[in-house]
Amino acid sequence: MADLYIALLHYPVYDKDRKVVTTSITNMDIHDIARSARTYGVKRYFVATPVRTLRALSEKILDHWEHGYGSVYNETRKEALSLVALTDDLNGVIKEIVQETGETPCVVVTSARSGPRRSSFAEVKMLLDAPGVPLLLVLGTGWGLTEEVLDRANIVLEPIQGVGEYNHLSVRAAAAIMLDRLRQAR
Amino acid sequence: MADLYIALLHYPVYDKDRKVVTTSITNMDIHDIARSARTYGVKRYFVATPVRTLRALSEKILDHWEHGYGSVYNETRKEALSLVALTDDLNGVIKEIVQETGETPCVVVTSARSGPRRSSFAEVKMLLDAPGVPLLLVLGTGWGLTEEVLDRANIVLEPIQGVGEYNHLSVRAAAAIMLDRLRQAR
Numbered sequence: 001m002a003d004l005y006i007a008l009l010h011y012p013v014y015d016k017d018r019k020v021v022t023t024s025i026t027n028m029d030i031h032d033i034a035r036s037a038r039t040y041g042v043k044r045y046f047v048a049t050p051v052r053t054l055r056a057l058s059e060k061i062l063d064h065w066e067h068g069y070g071s072v073y074n075e076t077r078k079e080a081l082s083l084v085a086l087t088d089d090l091n092g093v094i095k096e097i098v099q100e101t102g103e104t105p106c107v108v109v110t111s112a113r114s115g116p117r118r119s120s121f122a123e124v125k126m127l128l129d130a131p132g133v134p135l136l137l138v139l140g141t142g143w144g145l146t147e148e149v150l151d152r153a154n155i156v157l158e159p160i161q162g163v164g165e166y167n168h169l170s171v172r173a174a175a176a177i178m179l180d181r182l183r184q185a186r
Numbered sequence: 187m188a189d190l191y192i193a194l195l196h197y198p199v200y201d202k203d204r205k206v207v208t209t210s211i212t213n214m215d216i217h218d219i220a221r222s223a224r225t226y227g228v229k230r231y232f233v234a235t236p237v238r239t240l241r242a243l244s245e246k247i248l249d250h251w252e253h254g255y256g257s258v259y260n261e262t263r264k265e266a267l268s269l270v271a272l273t274d275d276l277n278g279v280i281k282e283i284v285q286e287t288g289e290t291p292c293v294v295v296t297s298a299r300s301g302p303r304r305s306s307f308a309e310v311k312m313l314l315d316a317p318g319v320p321l322l323l324v325l326g327t328g329w330g331l332t333e334e335v336l337d338r339a340n341i342v343l344e345p346i347q348g349v350g351e352y353n354h355l356s357v358r359a360a361a362a363i364m365l366d367r368l369r370q371a372r
Contacts, residue, residue, distance in 0.1 A: 016260070028214050032356045039348035039355055074202070076354040162225035163369055168262040169225055169362065170218045176359035177366045183349055 002127065003043045003134040004183065005105060006175065007093045008033060010049040012149065013142035023141040025054045027061065032172040033139075034080040040179040043134070044100070045083045046093045055086045062086075090138065090149065097134055105136040109153040110178065111144055112167050118158040121181045128182055137178065139171055188313065189229045189320040190369065191291060192361065193279045194219060196235040198335065199328035209327040211240045213247065218358040219325075220266040226365040229320070230286070231269045232279045241272045248272075276324065276335065283320055291322040295339040296364065297330055298353050304344040307367045314368055323364065325357055 008029060011022040030047055037045045049055060062081055064070045071078045087093055090107075097105045108124055128135055138145065138153070150156050159167060160177055169177070194215060197208040216233055223231040235241060248267055250256045257264045273279055276293075283291045294310055314321055324331065324339070336342050345353060346363055355363070 032359055035354055035356055036359045038352045039346075039350075041349035076352070079352065080354065160225075160366070161370075163227035164225075166224045166262070166265065168266065169221055170358070172356070172358055173218055173222045173362035176355065176362045180346070180363045180366065184347075185349075 001129060002132045003101065004041070004128060005044050005046065005093075005097055005134055005136045006033065006037055006042050007046040007048055007090065007136060007138045008141065008171070009090060009138060009145060009149070010051075010141050011089065012146045013140045014144055014146060016143050018143070020146055021142060022050060025049055025058055026141075029141070029172060030058065030062075030084060031077070031081070033175045034084050035077075036172075036176045036179050037083050038080040040183040042083060042179070044085055044096075046085050046087050046096070048087050048089050048093055050088050055088075058086055093136065097136060101134050103133045105134040106132075106155065107136050107138060107153045108155040108157055109138040109145055109150055110140070110157045110174070111150060112159045112169070112174070113144065114159055115150075115156070117156055119155045120158050121178075124155065124157055125182050137182075139175055141171055187315060188318045189287065190227070190314060191230050191232065191279075191283055191320055191322045192219065192223055192228050193232040193234055193276065193322060193324045194327065194357065195276060195324060195331060195335070196237075196327050197275065198332045199326045200330055200332060202329050204329070206332055207328060208236060211235055211244055212327075215327070215358060216244065216248075216270060217263070217267070219361045220270050221263075222358075222362045222365050223269050224266040226369040228269065228365070230271055230282075232271050232273050232282070234273050234275050234279055236274050241274075244272055279322065283322060287320050289319045291320040292318070292341065293322050293324060293339045294341040294343050295324040295331055295336055296326070296343045296360070297336060298345045298355070298360070299330065300345055301336075301342070303342055305341045306344050307364075310341060310343055311368050323368075325361055327357055
């Protein structure tokens with residue numbers, strides 16, 4: 001089984017008018033996705049933003065849960081948040097995985113938009129189930145990762161399809177569903 | 187295909203010391219689960235709390251998204267939040283479904299704890315895929331629904347199993363995964 005990593009990018013992503021923006025870090029994104037990541041055996045959860053002061057603030061909050069009062073108040077939260085690593089951008093994430101594993105990860109980006117060159121969940125699950133290089137699942141905030149990020153990925157994952165046309169899941173819900181589909185034994 | 191309803195109960199649930207408490211309504215629970223519910227064709231999403239002032243506050247926030255500035259700013263959010271109904275407790279939820287459909291729903295409660303009398307996702311999906319009475323999926327906040335709620339349900343759904351022992355998903359993530367498992371065509 002290949003190792004699985006997750007990254008949440010706050011830049012470059014679209015806003016609702018398809019302008020390229022940097023979104024703010026959201027506390028709930030860190031907690032929820034860390035808990036899902038821990039549940040599904042993810043090796044590390046990278047939270048990436050180019051804004052240094054937001055990284056510093058997040059470090060402070062993580063420290064509360066990992067070493068401060070939060071670590072005593074809620075141990076399961078500590079266990080989840082210990083997976084979180086703050087970094088600047090996608091290159092920084094890849095560099096850290098290379099340092100950790102000695103291998104360049106296969107970059108799988110996600111998008112709620114359909115388009116050419118999408119791989120199915122079943123195809124990506126097959127990669128993960130076999131031994132191989134680490135797999136990095138990249139999620140975007142705001143209105144999603146820019147085309148530039150999609151273009152440089154090894155794989156673009158198909159969108160999550162519900163029962164109709166509506167596909168505006170929160171990134172927290174999308175991450176949970178993706179991990180369940182990719183890691184669940186069935 | 188049977189109709190699917192969801193309810194999020196803020197009472198009676200356990201706190202971390204297994205005391206029975208009423209939790210506070212969380213804005214993110216309403217938004218995230220409403221978006222997942224809309225994605226997976228849920229008929230209505232009931233947010234239940236016995237605290238009348240919290241219901242009133244939530245109504246005000248929902249009104250912003252459904253009729254106020256939010257409805258123009260973000261139409262997809264409006265579409266999701268139009269599924270939300272505020273009510274007092276599980277009896278109130280069941281009463282509303284009976285009024286809406288003329289039928290008493292099959293009550294499926296969820297728990298992260300394992301125990302006797304759990305039905306698998308596959309079994310509940312089979313019920314949903316066939317024509318029949320509406321199905322009500324009940325989720326708890328805090329440290330989960332009390333045994334009393336589990337005891338009066340028609341069905342107790344098995345916990346979501348990740349890849350290890352850790353099973354502390356957020357209720358937002360759990361709801362998303364459950365809907366995907368129960369409603370996804372595969």
